[in-house]
Amino acid sequence: MVSMLGVNMVFRLAVISRNDEARPVLLVENRVVDIQDAINAHGINSSVPKVEERLDVLPILDDWGNWQPVLRRIAELGQPSTSVAKAKFLAPIRYPRKLLMAGANYSDHMAEMGGQAANKDEGGKPYFFMKPPTTSVIGPGETVKIPAQVKQADWEAELVAVIGKRARHVKKETALDYVAGYTVLNDVSARDTQRRPDWGNAGPFAFDWMSGKCWESFAPMGPSITPAEFIPDPSNLRVMCTVNGELMQDGNTKNFIFSLHELIEYLSDMFTLEPGDCISTGTPAGVGRPRGTFLKEGDRIVTEVEGVCRLENLVGLDN
CATH class of the missing domain: 3.90.850.10 (Fumarylacetoacetase-like, C-terminal domain)
Structure with missing residues (x-):
């Protein structure tokens, strides 16, 4: 989906394995965008903590209200990214509290x-x-x-x-x-x-x-x-x-x-x-x-x- 003025690009949260590390990412169309890499690359100002070395998206969910605009911005920028076909996906929440x-x-x-x-x-x-x-x-x-x-x-x-x-x-x-x-x-x-x-x-x-x-x-x-x-x-x-x-x-x-x-x-x-x-x-x-x-x-x-x-x-x- 092409992002238009006033319309948020559809994205999904996921976790991939990269160099034997779990990395929270966004799925945007057929691309994988590493959340922390995108924040670093674009200098996105955020009060949310870094997601490096986290096993899943649970810390993002813990502060969901503050993370939502950050994730929307990352989805709109869409870079740096890799192909979905090259990604090894893990369970997105490992592990749920309940x-x-x-x-x-x-x-x-x-x-x-x-x-x-x-x-x-x-x-x-x-x-x-x-x-x-x-x-x-x-x-x-x-x-x-x-x-x-x-x-x-x-x-x-x-x-x-x-x-x-x-x-x-x-x-x-x-x-x-x-x-x-x-x-x-x-x-x-x-x-x-x-x-x-x-x-x-x-x-x-x-x-x-x-x-x-x-x-x-x-x-x-x-x-x-x-x-x-x-x-x-x-x-x-x-x-x-x-x-x-x-x-x-x-x-x-x-x-x-x-x-x-x-x-x-x-x-x-x-x-x-x-x-x-x-x-x-x-x-x-x-x-x-x-x-x-x-x-x-x-x-x-x-x-x-x-x-x-x-x-x-x-x-x-x-x-």
Whole structure:
């Protein structure tokens, strides 16, 4: 997109590996602009601290309000830059302070899994679990490693909202004001180990979220964060997942049971949302379990959300 008077050039935040160092960058069209190099080259005056030797964009999110005009200026200048094709991308946030996962948030996914969606009209609330960020999150191109005891590893394409300022007791009407941007995550899930027959086939302990969701590498994320100013309506985005080129999921966030506004309101009543917290919003229909198809070594997974980014990972074994 050509920058015009009064129109900000679209850019995305990312992190690349350069000389074995993690470097926060902007993606502008098909170019990669190193943020600190651009500040140094153009003498951009900024009250924000240097980003050199930082592992991800979390420090930028910590001061998001001050960074936004700086990033816009860097995007407009667009130099010095290199080709996207030459870049090795890492996870944009490594690691989120909290990785908050909405479960059962698409009506079509609930139907395919044989479940019943919460009834908001009768006081139903969102359903959440967490993944451990430092061991779950991997970046684009990295390998999802399936442990030997997991025989039914499944895919779940999801839109993620990245928080950009502290939020506590936020009302849904203003909830999106706290979102810095959006990225993509695949909520890889172990369907077989999630059930715990050793604790009974029914009752409160028959379903184990930790052994179903929290395995090492089961949260590939990235490769970039698209600022919220470029995603005006997160409630109408296409969500897709392909496995080995075959389209498995093709949903839309308009089928959310609880909107992102409602998810933020719900969570912020429970605890303070902090910059860099990631809220994964659930997955649409098309997962492997209903069709009896699961991930195996050598598979290639592509997870994509319209207008946000496209994430590609391989599947291997955790030996």
